[in-house]
Amino acid sequence: MKKTLVMKFGGTSVGSADALKNVVQIIRDAKKDWGRVVVVTSAMSGVTNLLLDSAAAASQGKLDSLSETESSLRAKHFAAADALVPDSARREALKAEIEKLIQTQMNLCKAVAVLGEASPRALDVVASLGERMSVRLLAAVVESGGVRAEALEASEFIVTDGEFQNAHPDLGITVEKTRRRLNPLLDENVVPIVTGFIGATAEGQVTTLGRGGSDYSAALIGFALPANEVWIWTDVNGVMTTDPRIAPNAQTLPEISYNEIAELAYYGAKVLHPKTIRPVVEAGIGLRICNTFNPSHPGTRLTANGHSNGSKEKPEKVIKAVTAIRCQRLVTIEGRGMLGVPGVAARAFSAVASTGTSVPLITQASSEQSICFAIPADTAPSILRALEKVFKHEIVRQDIDRIWSTEDVTIVTVVGAGMRHMAGVSGKVFSQLGANDVNILAIAQGSSEVSISFVVDHVNTETAVKSLHELIVR
Numbered sequence: 027m028k029k030t031l032v033m034k035f036g037g038t039s040v041g042s043a044d045a046l047k048n049v050v051q052i053i054r055d056a057k058k059d060w061g062r063v064v065v066v067t068s069a070m071s072g073v074t075n076l077l078l079d080s081a082a083a084a085s086q087g088k089l090d091s092l093s094e095t096e097s098s099l100r101a102k103h104f105a106a107a108d109a110l111v112p113d114s115a116r117r118e119a120l121k122a123e124i125e126k127l128i129q130t131q132m133n134l135c136k137a138v139a140v141l142g143e144a145s146p147r148a149l150d151v152v153a154s155l156g157e158r159m160s161v162r163l164l165a166a167v168v169e170s171g172g173v174r175a176e177a178l179e180a181s182e183f184i185v186t187d188g189e190f191q192n193a194h195p196d197l198g199i200t201v202e203k204t205r206r207r208l209n210p211l212l213d214e215n216v217v218p219i220v221t222g223f224i225g226a227t228a229e230g231q232v233t234t235l236g237r238g239g240s241d242y243s244a245a246l247i248g249f250a251l252p253a254n255e256v257w258i259w260t261d262v263n264g265v266m267t268t269d270p271r272i273a274p275n276a277q278t279l280p281e282i283s284y285n286e287i288a289e290l291a292y293y294g295a296k297v298l299h300p301k302t303i304r305p306v307v308e309a310g311i312g313l314r315i316c317n318t319f320n321p322s323h324p325g326t327r328l329t330a331n332g333h334s335n336g337s338k339e340k341p342e343k344v345i346k347a348v349t350a351i352r353c354q355r356l357v358t359i360e361g362r363g364m365l366g367v368p369g370v371a372a373r374a375f376s377a378v379a380s381t382g383t384s385v386p387l388i389t390q391a392s393s394e395q396s397i398c399f400a401i402p403a404d405t406a407p408s409i410l411r412a413l414e415k416v417f418k419h420e421i422v423r424q425d426i427d428r429i430w431s432t433e434d435v436t437i438v439t440v441v442g443a444g445m446r447h448m449a450g451v452s453g454k455v456f457s458q459l460g461a462n463d464v465n466i467l468a469i470a471q472g473s474s475e476v477s478i479s480f481v482v483d484h485v486n487t488e489t490a491v492k493s494l495h496e497l498i499v500r
């Protein structure tokens with residue numbers, strides 16, 4: 027039985043004619059080694075934002091930049107078609123299909139402007155157009171490169187609920203439909219080129235899996251077939267020890283465990299969509315992250331525990347990576363009347379949840395006199411309002427003295443599964459921050475002990491990340 031590989035290409039990897047050339051070569055090479063290859067692609071870089079921005083402008087009645095959007099969508103896709111699809115009949119057919127999708131966007135924006143609003147359902151149709159264009163482009167380019175390929179819309183077989191903009195797949199039906207749709211093509215030696223990011227409800231309404239969701243699409247397809255491996259092709263050499271824009275000596279991690287990468291993805295390192303990991307782990311599928319602009323680099327392999335070189339690891343290497351989420355605020359609810367009163371935290375977090383915000387970090391002092399948690403800065407006003415409303419009686423009775431939020435802060439997270447077995451790692455981390463004059467506003471340690479997070483003032487972001495990164499790369 028031939029082995030199956032799913033490869034996902036991100037927006038920059040398919041973002042220009044030059045980038046697409048590398049992708050074709052990568053697909054050609056993979057086809058030789060693997061036999062059964064499925065490709066999942068994002069929209070060309072910038073396209074999803076362009077589509078959503080023009081719909082948002084339209085919902086405020088602004089259509090003046092629509093023709094600019096129209097020509098830039100056309101220019102981007104047609105330039106790649108002109109460069110990489112030499113056969114004129116195939117090229118013209120491709121352009122006609124892309125033009126149809128561009129006109130769909132124009133009509134949607136005009137309709138949105140008339141209605142004065144864009145529903146989540148309409149926005150998913152808008153957002154889906156980027157991938158629907160890129161699969162057609164990539165399939166034509168791959169075929170022009172001598173590999174049989176077919177463009178497919180995942181709305182045919184990834185079946186989701188109706189939570190537009192963040193839809194959840196129904197795994198049972200998706201597995202069955204994906205196999206039924208893809209296996210015959212794979213049996214015929216054709217490379218299916220599938221839209222990332224999108225699915226459809228059982229009734230056939232287009233949905234999206236959330237921004238950056240193409241990785242998740244690849245994982246779902248890998249899970250469904252099942253594939254032997256899923257490779258995520260992006261524009262960096264795998265998972266880095268930190269953001270190289272902050273610390274130029276950042277290095278690629280040859281291996282990282284699923285637990286560790288889950289923490290990283292959650293804490294702002296934009297390596298993988300967080301939902302990608304679970305289906306792949308459950309099916310025991312190998313996952314790899316690699317760089318289309320440097321395909322011979324081995325990238326990063328995901329492993330079950332990340333310790334294949336366990337005992338050889340130097341103690342200071344227990345810290346694998348440092349990451350930062352900026353633009354957060356710390357909200358504190360404080361008051362002596364909270365002592366021993368059950369349910370305060372529950373009410374606080376359900377008030378936060380009612381605003382649709384998820385909370386990345388929570389701490390509570392054992393005195394029970396304050397609860398403190400982080401939230402994205404732009405959600406602070408609505409969250410403070412919601413909290414003041416639920417606790418209005420406690421505030422009147424002065425059981426709660428104050429509900430307030432800080433200015434912008436950053437959550438800095440240190441990730442490494444080895445921390446579980448190493449006393450003193452957190453001590454080392456604190457001393458390093460202290461030695462660099464970084465004041466810590468709050469601390470949280472994940473119960474998995476795979477990460478420790480600190481909240482620091484936003485002005486200390488770079489110093490905190492750089493100095494902690496020195497504990498990894500010396």
Ligand code: ASP
Binds near residue numbers: 036156
């Ligand atoms: N194109 C979608 C986005 O920009 C999905 C993806 O790129 O993964 O969010």
Ligand code: MG
Binds near residue numbers: 036037241
């Ligand atoms: Mg992405």
